[in-house]
Structure formats: structure tokens, C-alpha cells
Amino acid sequence: MMLNEYLGMIKDQLDRRNINEDEKEDILQYIEEMITDRAENGEDEAEVIASLGTADKLIDDLFPDTKAEYVEEKDIIRRKNISFTDVKKIDIDSTNYDFSFAVSDDDRVYVEYDSDEYLSLDIRFEHGVLKIDQHNSIQGIGFLFTSLSKMFSKKGSDSARKYEAIINLPKYRDLKFDIDNVSGDMKFTDIAAADIKINSVSGDLYFQSCDFAKLKIECVSGDIEMNDVTAKDKCKLQTVSGDIRAEELESKEIRTETVSGDVEVLIRGERSDTDVRVEKPLNETTSRVDGSRYLKIETVSGDISWDFTN
Amino acid sequence: MDIQLKRGTLDICVLASLLNEDSYGYKIIQSLNGVVDISESTLYPILRRLESSDCLTSYSVEHNGRLRKFYSITDTGRERVKEYLQDFKELLQIYNYIAKEVKK
Numbered sequence: 001m002m003l004n005e006y007l008g009m010i011k012d013q014l015d016r017r018n019i020n021e022d023e024k025e026d027i028l029q030y031i032e033e034m035i036t037d038r039a040e041n042g043e044d045e046a047e048v049i050a051s052l053g054t055a056d057k058l059i060d061d062l063f064p065d066t067k068a069e070y071v072e073e074k075d076i077i078r079r080k081n082i083s084f085t086d087v088k089k090i091d092i093d094s095t096n097y098d099f100s101f102a103v104s105d106d107d108r109v110y111v112e113y114d115s116d117e118y119l120s121l122d123i124r125f126e127h128g129v130l131k132i133d134q135h136n137s138i139q140g141i142g143f144l145f146t147s148l149s150k151m152f153s154k155k156g157s158d159s160a161r162k163y164e165a166i167i168n169l170p171k172y173r174d175l176k177f178d179i180d181n182v183s184g185d186m187k188f189t190d191i192a193a194a195d196i197k198i199n200s201v202s203g204d205l206y207f208q209s210c211d212f213a214k215l216k217i218e219c220v221s222g223d224i225e226m227n228d229v230t231a232k233d234k235c236k237l238q239t240v241s242g243d244i245r246a247e248e249l250e251s252k253e254i255r256t257e258t259v260s261g262d263v264e265v266l267i268r269g270e271r272s273d274t275d276v277r278v279e280k281p282l283n284e285t286t287s288r289v290d291g292s293r294y295l296k297i298e299t300v301s302g303d304i305s306w307d308f309t310n
Numbered sequence: 311m312d313i314q315l316k317r318g319t320l321d322i323c324v325l326a327s328l329l330n331e332d333s334y335g336y337k338i339i340q341s342l343n344g345v346v347d348i349s350e351s352t353l354y355p356i357l358r359r360l361e362s363s364d365c366l367t368s369y370s371v372e373h374n375g376r377l378r379k380f381y382s383i384t385d386t387g388r389e390r391v392k393e394y395l396q397d398f399k400e401l402l403q404i405y406n407y408i409a410k411e412v413k414k
Contacts, residue, residue: 027354030335033378034350037336040374052350061351
């Protein structure tokens with residue numbers, strides 16, 4: 001293998017781990033210097049590189065605290081475990097992983113996930129952004145083809161193998177989320193964050209006791225279910241056929257839009273303080289009070305039911 | 311050698327190799343050849359550890375169009391080596407006692 005190719009693989013491994021930028025620069029320089037010195041002193045460059053072992057094994061040896069550990073073996077699906085500090089943003093790109101978000105005991109972000117020869121998660125951490133991408137092997141792509149048909153038939157296709165990822169986060173209000181998922185369900189319990197943006201196709205979303213600044217959700221057929229959620233500045237919920245059910249939802253500006261999905265919302269706060277606009281063909285309600293808050297519900301053929309706690 | 315014993319000893323070996331002159335990664339490994347077996351992946355964490363405990367400092371020098379990192383022992387580092395030799399003298403007394411008992 002050539003020096004630059006090997007250094008590229010090392011850089012790749014470093015980006016997957018919670019190692020700070022200065023340290024990464026340092027280690028890359030160290031490895032390059034070592035290989036070049038040995039080559040200058042008569043050893044064959046390719047042989048030197050071979051003697052160092054694979055990039056991931058080398059980084060495991062140098063930074064044992066950052067190893068992805070195997071927690072348990074479930075049949076042939078293995079559980080992997082990895083953690084990070086100073087995470088500012090979580091960026092997820094998945095097809096069918098189910099995600100559960102809960103609070104961790106400290107200031108680390110813990111990711112525990114299923115992994116096998118079909119599907120796994122590619123986790124990278126760079127400049128404060130934790131990037132989690134679903135990785136499909138060649139066999140994995142074949143596996144997804146078959147589960148794709150199941151996805152459009154029965155919701156929550158129990159016959160398909162479940163891949164789960166559990167993310168425990170510190171209660172850090174400035175955390176941002178950008179999530180793209182297709183059929184995986186997502187559950188948020190007790191989460192505090194700044195901006196959350198979620199795109200889902202058929203995956204269902206559940207929120208329990210969460211505190212956000214801005215929430216924006218776009219679903220196709222997935223349902224949105226919320227209980228005791230505050231999206232202080234703005235809450236936009238959009239589905240095609242998915243149902244929206246929110247109990248004790250609080251926000252300065254709520255917009256819910258569906259095509260055929262049903263909407264049932266119980267807003268925490270004063271009706272007298274909110275401008276309301278409900279749009280359904282042949283059935284519109286507008287109530288303007290020049291209030292400090294705004295509620296808009298729009299559907300084509302879904303059923304709408306809304307109320308305020310006060 | 312017992313791994314616990316080896317760990318502390320390797321750190322001191324690296325410091326000792328810097329007592330009389332500054333050196334760089336590859337040269338440190340070469341100078342310890344025959345004394346202790348140390349690989350690149352073993353040396354790196356040792357250098358990190360010693361630098362963060364102020365036992366050595368580093369600087370870069372140009373060599374053949376690239377930068378080579380040199381390490382230099384500090385006064386704290388020299389103290390560490392002295393302490394180690396002192397500890398070892400005490401250890402030697404214990405060793406002599408054990409060896410005597412074994413011979414009996």
C-alpha cells in the first residue's frame with residue numbers, strides 16, 4: 001500500500017472517533033514521520049506499512065478509550081457501543097433503523113446500536129458534528145429490497161428484522177438534530193434541544209416530555225404522537241397520511257398540515273391568547289385575537305379535533 | 311516481565327534516552343533496541359503521557375523537506391529519572407531479601 005493511501009485510511013479512522021483535531025494532526029504527523037524514517041533507513045515502505053497493521057487496529061492501540069466495544073451478541077446481530085463528548089449537532093441518515101433518544105447521566109453522548117453483516121451504522125465525529133449514516137453491505141442492499149415491499153404493506157412490519165440504535169444524550173439545550181429516516185421509528189424521551197428537523201417516510205415518531213426551541217417534522221405515512229412537548233419558538237408538523245396526535249403541546253407558533261391524516265391536538269395555554277386558523281375544504285375556522293401565539297391546522301380529508309388546556 | 315512493572319519502566323527508558331541529547335521518534339526506538347522492545351504504537355502514548363506530565367517538551371526541525379519532531383527532557387523529567395533510580399535501589403534491597411529467603 002502507498003503512504004498516502006495508508007495515511008488516508010488513518011485519517012478516516014480518526015474521524016470516526018472522539019479525538020480532538022490537534023491530536024489528530026499530531027498522530028498523522030507522527031505516523032508519517034515514523035514510516036518515512038524507517039524507509040530512509042533502508043526498510044521497504046510497503047513492508048513498514050504492512051508491519052503497522054490495519055488503520056483501525058493501529059488507532060485502537062494508540063487510543064484504546066475510543067474503541068467501539070462489542071457489548072453483547074444477539075443471535076448474529078452484535079450490539080456496538082461508542083461514546084463522544086462536546087457534541088453540538090447530531091446528523092442522522094438512516095433507512096430502517098429505529099432510534100430511541102433518552103437522557104444520559106453525564107455530558108457524553110452514548111450510541112448503542114445493532115450491527116451485522118447486512119446493516120450497520122457508520123459513525124463519524126468531526127468538528128462537533130456527530131454523523132450517523134446507515135451503512136448497507138452488498139447483502140444488506142438485497143435485504144433492504146425485500147423489506148421495502150413489507151414496508152408499504154403493513155405498518156411496523158414485524159416480520160422484518162429490527163435494527164435498533166439507542167442514543168443517550170446530555171440535557172444540553174443547544175444541541176441540534178437533523179434526521180432523515182425512511183421506515184425506522186423514532187422515540188424521544190425527556191430530551192432538551194435547540195433545533196430539531198426530522199424527515200420520515202413511514203417511520204412513526206413519539207415524543208414524551210421534551211423541550212425544544214424549534215421543531216420541524218415532515219412525514220409521509222408515519223404518525224406523530226406527542227405528550228408534554230414544548231417547542232418554544234416554532235412547531236411545524238407536516239404529514240401526508242400520517243396522523244398527528246399531540247397532548248399538552250406548547251409553542252408560540254404551531255402549524256400542523258396533513259392531506260388525509262387526522263389531527264388531534266390539545267394545546268397547553270390560553271385560547272384567548274392565540275390566533276387560530278383551521279383550514280379544511282368547506283370547513284374553515286379563523287379566530288383572530290391578535291394574540292402572542294399562533295395555531296394553524298390544515299388538512300384535505302383528515303378529521304380535526306383541537307382544544308386548549310385553559 | 312510483569313506488565314505493571316514494564317509500563318513505568320518504559321516511560322523512564324524513554325526519558326533516559328533523552329538525558330544526554332534531544333532525540334526523535336525513530337531514533338528513540340533504535341537507541342532502546344536491545345534494552346527493551348518498543349514499537350511505534352507503544353512509543354506514541356508514552357510520549358503523550360510524558361509531555362502532558364511535563365517531563366518533556368517537543369519542537370520541530372526541518373529535515374529533507376519535511377518536519378521532524380524532536381523531544382527534549384525537562385527538569386521535571388530528570389527528577390522522574392532520579393526518583394526511579396532511588397525507588398529501584400529500595401526495590402533491590404527487597405529483591406536481595408527475597409533471593410536470600412529463596413536460597414535457604
